[in-house]
Amino acid sequence: MSRLVLLACPDAGPAVDNGSPRPLVRLPARPGREDVDPVLAEYEPRRIAVAGTDADLAAVLLRLLRTERLDIEVAYLPAAASPATRAWGLPTGRAGADLADSGTAGPVPLVRDDGGGVLVGRGEVRDLTGESYCDEVLVLRGPTRRLVVVPGPDGIAVRAGWSGRAPDGRVRPVPPKARAGRGSALGRAVQVGGRPFTVVADGVEHPRPLPRRTWYRHTADWLLVRP
Structure with a gap:
């Protein structure tokens, strides 16, 4: 069993140190079952460090979920800094590498979607005309250019607006009887429905327009190494 295994994807930054005694495994971008599962079985790591993009981290986390690890x-x-580093308050560069080696892990919300994926940094619904709820709070009725969903220590934050600015966790509901409106909220689940829209999760665009999307907090947390 290895204490720490470093999983380096193609966009890994300079924090990847080939001279380190820890095992280093090179993986493709957004690694899948055939890439990640054999590594987990071989090394049985207590901790993994994912070097790459938010989409790479989400792909590895999905394999931990699917394999009950x-x-x-x-x-x-x-x-570099990313939506995931901002969402979870993570350092980058040398500080990030030091944290991976010596930091303490704790449980944080695991956010899934109804398409079988997970979200670690930022989800977007683009050019939406429809409705969205965060738990029981109405956050959108009518058109909006962006609806942004961000996971974090307190749950799932969502904001509808024209600028695409990330939500700040404040609850600003749309009045139930309003014909149109855009608001924000924080909760356990975000449901979106309307005319087919574009979904982008952790920088990866869904291959086709969707009429609905749900993000929700999983029943179990994941263990993230944080400052």
């Missing part, structure tokens, strides 16, 4: 601690070594 959410007890493995996860550190993140992005090449």
